[in-house]
Structures are given as structure tokens and as C-alpha cells.
Amino acid sequence: MEPPVLSKSVQSKSASAQSRTATVTAAPPLPRARRLSVIGTGYLGATHAVCMAALGFETLGLDVDAEKVAALSAGRLPFYEPGLEDLLRDQLATGRLRFTTSYEEAAAFADVHFLCVGTPQRTDGPGADLRYVDGAVQALGPHLTRPCLLVGKSTVPVGTAARLEALLAQLAPAGQGAEVAWNPEFLREGFAVQDTLRPDRLVFGVTSDRAERLLREVYAPLLEPAEEREPVPLVVADLATAELVKVAANSFLAMKISFINAMAEVCEAAGADVLPLAQALSHDPRIGGRFLRPGVGFGGGCLPKDIRAFTARAEELGVGRAVRFLHQADEVNLRRRDAVVGLARELSGGDLCGRRIAVLGAAFKPGSDDIRDSPALAVADLIEREGAEVVVYDPMAMDNARKVFPALSFADSVTKAAVGSDVLLHLTEWPEFEDIDPRALGVTVAGQRIIDGRNTLDASRWRAAGWEYRALGRPRSGPIRD
Template sequence: MRNATDSGAPAPLIPPERRISVIGTGYLGATHAVCMAALGFETLGMDVDTEKVTALSAGRLPFYEPGLEALLREQLASGRLRFTTSYEEVAGFAEVHFSCVGTPQRADGPGAELAYVDAVVEGIGPHLRRPCLLVGKSTVPVGTAERLASRLAELAPVGRDAEVAWNPEFLREGFAVRDTLRPDRLVLGVASDRAERLLREVYAPLLDPRDGSEPVPLVVADLATAELVKVAANSFLATKISFINAMAEVCEVAGADVARLAEALSYDPRIGGRFLRSGVGFGGGCLPKDIRAFMARAEELGVGPAVRFLREVDEVNLRRRTAVADLARELVGGAFRGRRIAVLGAAFKPDSDDIRDSPALAVADRVQREGAEVTVYDPKATDNARKAFPALAFADSVGKAAYRADAVLHLTEWAEFRDIDPGELSGTVARQRIVDGRNALDAARWRAAGWTFRALGRP
């Protein structure tokens, strides 16, 4: 068995009596629980879903994340990590409790659904009989932490000695272990010196590492600022992505090349080159719903005009999905009916099986509804995609998806797709036509192999 340092975690500085609980064991919670154990904590993960708890206790993840399942099994074997369905057990186990439940978009509007966050307070509050700290990591509308703190004080037998803090997460799917064990920064939203002290103790291995690595930058703020950090970061990122996609729209009518435009912009140190690749746009469980929830909360606070630009950011992003379908339709002669289309990708991004708000599946579904015979292949997300889109056909390889295809659509940037030999694939398809919806393939290489190659924002 590897020790914590071998697995990538800093050497533990935590007193052996320190215990942590993690409430909610979805993507964020399971990752946080495993990594807290890797940092040397006795960690108790809790979820009301008994099937999820059973699977995690057996070392099985309900989702795909590189490196996490092996680390889960390692920490279970170490004895530092276990799971439960009992709020009462959690309350008695730890002094610091992390709340890691989801905040999806509400079914009746753009705002965040806070039922799961509220349920944590309602569930654990009545069992809190000693001073403790409930630390929210979920992305929530500003003002949520203060409201939850008041409610927790009402419910807890210990009263206001049950405090609330906010410690937003910044996980990237595909890099979640690294982003937890070696984050770019830590943000602590606290309302007392005691809360700050406890969180500094929790994150001591990152703030004062013993392995020679640089300390993680720390920002200590009030609750409201900490809540705003995540939505502000996601809004800025979404804006940057939609900006280059808006430039692609201009390039398409002007005859310019958005890839060369982005390259020129990237050398400006005020702008940088990351996330300046035009394509089918962003998706997933964070950026789309977070910017919509941010707009909704700003309207509630009476400052809607301050973030009104995010509406156009959202609209630019959604237009890119239509643009890819339009480009593919043009490529096959103006109509999809009777055409065979191969779609490479189902996950919203590579190294993940997450299909939430996936641009790839949105395009595949649109093309299929227009009469095409669509076959999708994804290295990891096929099972999830098949459940959500049963009308689509799925294959277990690139070759099978592309068999006799009239066009191939590259819509998720898996390394497997970037490494395709276009010459070999030529013998599989009916027509050598490809739309690179991610601007990630080598256009010259594909054209040299005889393919008609099209991409958004490029001649």
C-alpha cells in the first residue's frame, strides 16, 4: 500500500485525533472525502443514498474520474475512510463537517436549487451537541451561508457554537484529485477567528507543506465574498470561452481564421491563450447553471444590469451548437435525412463520463431529429448517454461509429480522437467529411489524407 505522500498528497501534519466528515458523496463529496483521508484525516463520508454508500464502501465510484477509484480503495484499506447514512453518527464523529451536496438549476427557473443544501442543515442540526463547524463547499447564491448559519443555530442543541463557514471548490473534471490535493488557491469564508483557526488546521498540509512544495495561496474572506468567488470565476471563464466563439461567428462571415486570431491574442499577457479555442461551446454541471443562477440572484438583489452581459455569454454558447449542426448539414448537401452521421464524443469534456448539458449530445440529438442515422462513440460516457438519449445509436469504437458514415463530427476532445489516423479511417467511411467541433484536430493532416475538413470560424 502506498502512503499519502506516494499518492500525491502532502505529508500529514494533522493531529491524529482530528476527524472530518463529508456530507454528500457525489462527484465533489466523494472526491473530497477520499482526498481528506489521503491527507491523513479519519474521514466519514455520509449520504442518504444507501446504494451510493454501499458502492463507495466497496471501493466502487458511481462516476469516472482518473485516479480517484484507486485512491478510494487505498484509503478504505488504510482504515482512515468509511461511509454511513446516519446524520447522528456524523454529528458525533467529527468537529468539522464539509457539506458537498449539489445545487442544480431549478426546474421552474434559472435559479439554484437549494433543497439539498437546506436538507443538510435540517438533517445534521438537531444532532449537534458540541461546538463544531459546518463548511459549505457547494456553489450557492450569495447570502446563502448567512441564512444557513441562522437556521443551524436554531436547530442545534449547542446553538451558535455550531458555526457555518464557506470554502468553495474549484475542481476540474478529469483533474479532481490534483485540484484537491494541490489546488491553485484556497478560499476560506469565515465569521469568527475560531472558524478560521479550524480551517487552517484542516488545510495545514497545503498551507505549510513538508515535502518542499510551495504553500497553496490562501484568501481569508467574509462569507459573502467566499460565496461569490466561485460564481465569479465561472462567469469569467464562460465569458472568455464565449468571447472567442463570438469572434468565430465574425470570422465565418468575414473569411478570417479564428485559430490564427486566437494565437495572436494569446501573446498578449493581459489576455493569455487558455480557453481561447473556438468550438461547440461549454457544458457540464457547473458553468451553464452557475451563470444562470448568478444572473437570477443579481436580479433578486436589484443589481441585474451588472451581470446582464452573462445572458449574451449564455446565448453565444448555445448558438455554437446550432452552428455545428448547420456546418454539418451544409457538408452533407443541405439535409440530414437519409444520411449516416458519426459523432465522436458524448461527455461534455474529455476524461469524464459526465453528460450534463453536453454540447456533443445536444448536437447529436438535433441531427438525429432532422432525420439522420446517428451513431455516437465515447470512451467513457456511453452508458450515461444511452440512458439519457435512447433514440441515438451507440458504438464501442471509432471505427464502428464511423462505418459507412457520410460525415464525422468531432465534438469531445478526447486524446483518442486527436490521435486518429485519418488515412486508416478513410477506408471505413462512405464519404471523407469531418467537422471539427473543437478546433483540436490537425486540419492539414486530415486534408492531406483526402478529407473535406471544416471547423467553426475557419476558412
Template structure:
């Protein structure tokens, strides 16, 4: 039997999952309550930037395997497996995750589920959510206990989402405690992910709470690793050592490895910051808050890198930004993305503007989102335009076009040849040879 799939929520996760599952040969129906978003997706227009995803979307719209709707009734009638892919942002003024969208999705879907089906949560949620939603589903769906819930966390990296969906490094499924329901859910998900399992992708079967913890634990570990090397950068600056050489030496230790050991401006985006804060909040609710107190320092180290970046730029300008011009290269929180949520680059740019500088920002993909997020900043159509007349240039997102910039060409448009490399992405010798005063976080 070939399962028909639905995807509820067509943001970054949902749109990617829907298009990629259709590309694997499934009939897929995507749902969102945002009619404008659904209209754009149905026309083959992605509402965000993700390399390689738009051709997948368009190909499967054209071959008829992928459609979009705003009707929960249509979704329930169409699908055998329903993936919940809505957002869980940080609550306003709190660390905890906002479960409004997840609850709303289940509340809207359940009354229409009148036959056996599998509902699969992919959103990142506080541990304990799946059990609560399973009880809600059984109580409100006409199918009762034949509407089974499983939890299947996502592990997408922005910029690599198509690869991570079609060729994941692991598949984790959280199953209900009822043996019959668990057997059915596991069998169904093994069929859905058969092509990936055939490639050798590990298929990890767990209970609800363990599956919910996998994603937040992974993000907490990655955040800790990033903040660790940035804490070492603070020590290196005090000791006049070079954190990039320290990182290189550590990376050769196979117990540590080099991934996520790049010193610089730190992490941002829509996942790591809010996920580690929600993890701390949930641990507190469970009475296990002491287990995660270290994550508060991880978060604070990350924020301190942004403050240090501003301080370093101000030092280069003699102690004040007033009346000075600053060129900022990068607005997205990472390259190959247009996501500016909790972006270190935009945070730094806004902070410097608030201290009296004229700031002009350029990013290859994130300009529309950056303008909406920080309308008081100036924006230039290219890197040279952002740097024109600048007394200091800041590299804050490590796009390849910035890594490959010609220091001689950029020198022709600036007022002073000062550059601060917030991502340790440039060759210091190359820039200094071109006459630039090069500074970077964690380097002499």
C-alpha cells in the same frame, strides 16, 4: 488535535473531497442518503469516472481512514468538522439554483449537533445562503452558537479533481461576523489545510457573501472568455479568417493568456451553464441584474455554437439530414470525464437525429450516461464503429484518442470523407492530405 472530518453528499465533489482528505491523514466519514451510492463507494467502486481517484478511494478504505454511512446521527457523533458537498442544480423551468439538497442536509444534520463543531459549506450557492444557514444552524442545533458555519467554495475541474483538491491554486474561507467564532473557524480550517498552506497555497479569508461570490464570479469569467473567442469565431467565419490563429496571437498577450481561449463547440457540464444562470437570477433578486446582463449574451453565444455545428454538418450533406448517416465522436461535455450534463456533443447529436439522420455516437468513458440521457441515439463500441457508413463524421469531444486518429484508417469505413472538427483538435493539413473534406468552427 487531529480533527475528524465528515463529508455530507458523496457525488462528484463529496466523494473526491472525502477520499483526498483521508489521503492527507484525516479520519473521514462520508454520508449520503442514497444507499446504493454508499454501498458502491464502501466497496471501492466510484459511481463516476475521474482519473486517479479510484486508487485514492481504495487505499483509504483499506487503511481504515475512510468510511461511509447513511446516518446523520453517526456523522454528528463522529465529526469535528462537517463539509456540506451536496448539489445545487438549476431549478426546473427557471434560472435560479435549487437549494433543496443544501437545506435538507443542514436540516438533517443540525438536530444532532450537541457539541462544539464547525460546519463548512463547499457547495456553489447563491450569495446570501451562508448567512441564512448560519441562523438556521444556531436556532436548530442543540449546541446553538457553538455549531459554527464557514463557507469554503470548491474549485474542482473535472479530469483534474485529485490534483485540485490536494494542491489547490487557492483556498477561500468565508467566516462569520462574530469575532470569536471567526477566529475559531479560521484556526480550524488552517489546521485542516495545513499541508496545502505549507506548499504556499494562498489562504484567502473573507466574509460570507464574498466567499460565496468567488466561485460564481470565477465561472462567469471563464464562461465569458470561452464565449468571447467563440464570438470571434462567428466573425472569422464571416470574414474568411482563421480563429485558431487569432486565438494563438491573442494568447501571447499576458494580459489575456491562452487558457480557456480554445475556439469550438463551447462549454457545458454541471457547473458553468447552471452557475452563470443562477448568478443572473440572484443578481436580479438583489436588484443588481443590470450588472450581469452580459452573461445572457455569453450563454446565447455558447448555444449558437451548437446550432452552427448542426448547420455546418447539414451544409456538407447538401442541405438535408434525411436518409443520411452521421458518426459522432464524443458524448461527454469535456475529455477525461463521463459527465454528459448539458453536453454540447449530445445536444448536437440529438438535434441531428431529430432532423432525420441516423446518428451513431462513441465516447471512451461516457457511453452508459449518454445512453441514459439520449436512449434514442445509436451507440458504437469504438470510433470506427461510430463512423461506419457515415456521410459526415463530427468530432465533438476532444479526447486524445480522437486527436490521434489515423485519417487513412477512418477513411476505409465511412461512406463519404467529410469531417467537422467541433473542437479544433485535428490538423487540417493532415486530414486534407488524406482526402478528407475538413471543416471546423471559425476556420476557412
């Protein structure tokens, strides 16, 4: 099947990608790809496997965790993601989607293997821990006996793909017929299905025309124009550029969030209000308003560890000075957590010991049960360490939070968390928290004091109900504009 013809704007390529075929050894042509494997079935891998099946491919998800494989095979997700579990069950019912623990089975089954294993931060430094990436390639490689394509989606330090390509050439009986490409993911938790089936762009990092043709075939349903949508923009590049795209995007996003939080610090010192400041900035077309919401900062399993791994890799490459600003962005982000603790201490009379503090939110963001590097739980833990009794409520992340923070107390509703509290902290912007009736809740608390760590509550409404309302970067008292 010939690849779809795309407009020039969609066919953008880097100069290095355009000239790459001159130095690549020819390899046997690959058959039309109808069978895919997805190695690793965590958040990224499970989402990708389900969505590839939804696009019509026979898909085999692989994981070394037998319990996870059994749960997925039974139609149960090990995490929360809106709409994904229903889609999982639908695709299992079609017979196009299966799961296994066998690398040998995956190698025999698929022509294209998507590598979706985790790359957490190392325990001994800021760099990425690549043991799962390396382990997956070492386990799969010896079983690759025919031409195939290994497509990395995991976020890795630049240079990893080239190293894996050399490793695969040593391990795979197919030799140069087993190629490596890189196709970074851009999933937002809470929007993963949408971001997979209708992404805002696709990036292919390849070293041969054959690899590019096969990836175009896999993503043909997204690259071909349809009545209801335009084709997804495609950028074709070399391996290193494709690896850098994801960390560059996350670094830029982290800078934007940290910038408005740095402005919040200045506003606090100057007696200004960061929300109208952010609103004014948002009208500048060069800046835009997305992610200019000041608050307790970012967390999760991507942004914090990705920017740290990026700075570590830049140091290894001898260009650490070029990304030194990311250290400052990380510091600004972490200081916002300390600032919330300081506000809670201030509203508690200068000492948190013996106080009852209610925390609304445990997930790092709404629409998810992910608590990795959660600002809400980091603040809750810091306050508990100062001797306060902390009670947490979250609509989705309670089970995960209990496992990691057993010293905290948990309640199964906003009201139960708030009963007898001296200070209420709003730290994850779930929609149900915006709908709280402050007058009704005021009857249950010991002190009507609230810290809006996300700047999404109606400050005037809470103050009119008799609450002392405080938020990062906003006036302590007097008129306040929402």
C-alpha cells in the same frame, strides 16, 4: 495547535473579514479537529472525502443513497475520475475512511462537517435549486450537540450561508457553538485529486476567529511550506465574498470561452481564421492563451448552471444589469451548437433526413464520463431530431449517454461509429481522436466529410487524406494553418 505562520501575501484578508470579530459572540473553543464528515458523496463530496483521508484525517462520508454508500464502501466510484478510485481503495484500507447513511452518526463522529451536496438548476427557472442544501442542514442540525463547524463547499447563491447560519442556530442543540463557514471548491473534472491535494488557492469565508483557526488546522498540510512546493495561497473573507468567488471565477471563464467563440462567428462571416487570431491574442500578457480554443462551447454540471444562477441572484439583488453580459455569453455558447448542426446540414446537401452521422464524443470534456449539458450530445440530439441516424462513440461516457439519450445509436469504437457515415463530427477532444488515421478511416465511410467541433485535429492531415475538413471559425477551403 497554533495555526502555521504564513507570509503576508498568503494571509490576504478583506476589510470586512479583518473587522468581523467585533460583532461575533464568543463561543467555546473547539478541540483539535481530527474527525471530518463529508455530507453528499457525488463528484465533489466523494473526491473531498477521499482526499481528506489521504491528508491524514479520519473521515466519514455521508449520503442518503444507500446504493452509493455501499459502492463507495466497497471501493467503487459511481463516476469516472482519473486516479480517484485507486486512492479511494487505499484510504479504505487504512481505516481512516468510512461511509454511512446516518446523520446522527456523522454528528457524533465529526468536529468539522463539509457540505458537498448538489445545487442543480431549478426546473422552473435559471436559479439554483437549494432543496438538497437545505435538506442536509435540516437533517444534520438537530444532532449537533457539541461545538462544531459546518463548512459549505457547494456552489450557492450569495446570501445562502448567512441564511443557513440562522437556520442552524435554531436547529442545533449546540446553539452558537455550531458555526457556519464557506470554503468554495475549484475542481476541474479530470484533475480533481490534484486540485484537492494541491489547489491553486484556498478561500475561507468565516464569521469568527475560531472558525478560521479550525479551517487552518484542517488545511495545515497544504498551508505549511514543504520542500517540494510553496504553501497554497489563502484568502480569508466574509461569507458573502467566499460565496461569490466561485461563481465569479466560473463567470469569467465562461466569458473568455464565449468571447473566442464570438470571434469565430465574426471570422466565419469575414473569411478569416480564428486559430491564428487566438494565437496572436494569447501572446498578450493581459489576456493569456488558456481557454482561447474556439469550438462547440462549454457544458458540464458547473459553468452553464452557475452563470444562470448568478444572473438570477443578481436580479433578485436588484443588480441584474451588472451581469447582463453573462446572458450574452450563454447565448453565444448555445449558438455554437446550432452552428455545428448547420454545418452538418450543409455537408449533407441541405437536408439531414436519412443521413448517417457519426459523432465522436459524448462527455462534455475529455477525462470524464460526465454528460451533463454535453455539447456533443446536444448536437447529436438536434441532428437526430432532423431525421438523421446518429451513431455515437465515446471512450468513457457511453453508459451514461445511453441512459439519457435512448433514441441515439452507439458503437464501441471509432471505426464502428464511422462505418457508412455521410459526415463525421468531432465533438469531445479525447486524445485518441487526434491519433485517428484519416486515410484508414476514409475507407469505411460513405462520405469523407468531417467537422472538427473542437479545433484540435490536424486539418492539413485530414485534407491531405482526401477529407473535406470544416471547423467553426476557420476557412472553408484553401491553405489552413494549424
